Amino acid sequence: xxxxFVGTGSIGKRHIxxxxxxxxREGFPLEIHLLRSTQRTLDSEIAAAAARICYATSELDxxxxxxxxxxxxxxxxxxxxxxxxxxGCFFVEKPVFDRxxxxxxxxxxxxxxxVACPLRYTKVAxxxxxxxxxxxxxxxxxxxxSYLPDWRPGRDVRDCYSAHREQGGGVRLxxxxxxxxxxxxxxxxxxxxQMSGKYSSLAIDSEDLAIYLARYPDKLxxxxxxxxxxxxxxxxxxxxxxxxYRFDLIRRCILKDGEVLESFAETPNDxxxxxxxxxxxxxxxxxxxxxxxxxxxxxxxIACGDTDGRRSP
Numbered sequence: 001x002x003x004x005f006v007g008t009g010s011i012g013k014r015h016i017x018x019x020x021x022x023x024x025r026e027g028f029p030l031e032i033h034l035l036r037s038t039q040r041t042l043d044s045e046i047a048a049a050a051a052r053i054c055y056a057t058s059e060l061d062x063x064x065x066x067x068x069x070x071x072x073x074x075x076x077x078x079x080x081x082x083x084x085x086x087x088g089c090f091f092v093e094k095p096v097f098d099r100x101x102x103x104x105x106x107x108x109x110x111x112x113x114x115v116a117c118p119l120r121y122t123k124v125a126x127x128x129x130x131x132x133x134x135x136x137x138x139x140x141x142x143x144x145x146s147y148l149p150d151w152r153p154g155r156d157v158r159d160c161y162s163a164h165r166e167q168g169g170g171v172r173l174x175x176x177x178x179x180x181x182x183x184x185x186x187x188x189x190x191x192x193x194q195m196s197g198k199y200s201s202l203a204i205d206s207e208d209l210a211i212y213l214a215r216y217p218d219k220l221x222x223x224x225x226x227x228x229x230x231x232x233x234x235x236x237x238x239x240x241x242x243x244x245y246r247f248d249l250i251r252r253c254i255l256k257d258g259e260v261l262e263s264f265a266e267t268p269n270d271x272x273x274x275x276x277x278x279x280x281x282x283x284x285x286x287x288x289x290x291x292x293x294x295x296x297x298x299x300x301x302i303a304c305g306d307t308d309g310r311r312s313p
Contacts, residue, residue: 001023001028001029001030001031001065001066001280001283002030002031002033002061002064002065003019003030003031003032003033003064003065003066003067003068004032004033004034004035004060004061004064004066004067004068004083004086004087005032005033005034005035005067005068005070006035006067006068006069006070006071006079006083007068007069007070007071007072007075007093008034008036008042008043008046008070009070009071009072010152011070011093012046012068012070012071012093013043013045013046014269014272015068015070015091015093015272015276016032016046016049017045018269018272018273018276019032019276019280020032020049021273021276022273022276022277022280023280025277026277026280028280031051032049032050032051033050033051033052033053033054033060033061033064034046034050034052034053034054035054035055035057035060036053036054036055037055037071039055057082057083060083060086061086062086063086063087064086064087065087065088065089065283066087066088066089066090066091066279066283067083067086067087067089067090067091068090068091068093069083069090069091069092069093070091070093071093072161072167072168073093073095073097073098073161073167073168073173074098074161074166074167074168076092076093076096076097076098077097077098077102080092080107080113081106084106084107084110084111085110085111087111088111088112088283089111089112089113089114089279089282089283090107090111090112090113090114091114091116091279092113092114092115092116092293092296093116094115094116094117094176094177094180094296095115095168095173095174095176095296095300095303096115096293096296096297096300097168097297097300098166098167098168098173099300099304100297100300100301100304102297104293104294104297107293108293108294112282112289113292113293114279114282114289114290114291114292115291115292115293115295115296116275116291117177117180117181117184117275117290117291118177118271118272118275119177119178119180119181119249119271120180120181120184120275120290121270121271121272121274121275121278122249122252122266122270122271123252123264123266123270124247124248124249124252124253124254124264125181125184125185125247125249127247127254127262127264128185128236128238128245128247128254129184129185131245131254132185132238132245135238135240135241135243136218136240136241137186137218137219137238137239137240138218138219138239138240138241139219139220139221139222139238139239140182140185140186140219140221140222140236140237140238140239141221141222141223141224141236141237142178142181142182142221142222142223142224142235142236142237143223143224143225143233143234143235144175144177144178144224144225144226144233144234145224145225145226145228145229145231145232145233145234146226146227146229146232146233146234147227147228147229147230147232148162148163148202148204148208148227148228149202150232157202157203157204158203158204162174162204162206162227163202163203163204163205163206164204164205164206165205165206165207169204169206170196170206170207170208171196171206171207171208171209171210171225171226171227172194172196172207172210172225172303172304172305173300173303173304174206175210175225176299176300176303178223178225179223179299179302179303180291180296180299181236182214182221182223182236183299183302185236186216186219186221187216188298188302189214189215189216189221189302190215190216190217191214191215192212192213192214192215192302192305193212193213193214194210194211194212194213194305195210195211196209196210196211196305197209199228200226200227200228202227202228204227208226208227208228209225209226209227209228210223210224210225210226210305211223211224211225212305214302232250233250234248234249234250235247235248235249235250235251243256243257244256244257244258245261251263252264252265252266278290
């Protein structure tokens with residue numbers, strides 16, 4: 001498999017490492033090319049893994065089996081336009097774009113575009129989907145709360161894209177995984193009300209809090225997202241006729257009426273490894289498409305809180 005990575009930051013590095021491990025496990029040959037925009041020193045492990053390092057599109061090969069778009073969010077769209085036609089499959093890091101009103105017709109036919117949704121590959125989320133198939137859900141409430149400066153220890157929070165609205169930062173897009181998971185579990189809501197803004201003292205210009213209320217024909221769902229919670233929380237509580245479930249992604253367990261029903265021994269990287277194994281099968285044509293650009297953009301429209309796809313103030 002010959003692949004090209006555009007973007008070698010922390011998430012790009014993770015995907016390169018996981019792709020190498022997946023190739024080793026599955027026994028297929030792997031050739032990695034990198035497309036870089038700067039001469040900044042590259043991580044030694046990633047440099048050693050690369051067969052070629054390019055600094056211009058003209059230096060790339062004409063065709064790859066897959067291209068990974070792991071650059072900052074606001075660069076995804078122009079990069080994808082420039083590399084259109086150079087691969088049969090594209091892996092696009094979440095969120096797919098920094099705005100949801102862009103023309104996606106250029107990406108609708110000539111290749112497969114998969115948009116990352118790693119939470120779906122946690123054991124908690126996979127079991128939640130199985131358990132809830134047999135339940136009548138009345139309501140759910142989910143939260144993703146953590147302290148942004150703790151995300152990248154030793155790095156000034158102002159240097160990361162999350163801090164800057166114009167780079168695709170802000171909880172509505174940065175934490176779009178929560179909406180992706182809720183939609184995977186419950187489908188698309190009929191109506192969404194949301195409020196968001198910048199409320200903490202963090203030195204950022206992106207929104208650090210968003211609250212949603214989603215209406216379905218048979219249920220209501222609440223969602224809380226923030227960058228300032230000093231107690232890290234990431235779970236979804238689901239209320240049924242008979243039971244209250246808590247699907248806890250931090251503790252990696254499922255509670256039923258307050259008692260632990262199941263717990264899972266897995267590392268934070270396991271969901272990314274499962275996702276990479278899925279994507280490699282997709283490249284090989286051995287599995288069905290999930291989370292296409294059209295689906296990812298629809299999720300963005302819900303997360304942004306505006307029906308025309310633009311991020312509201």
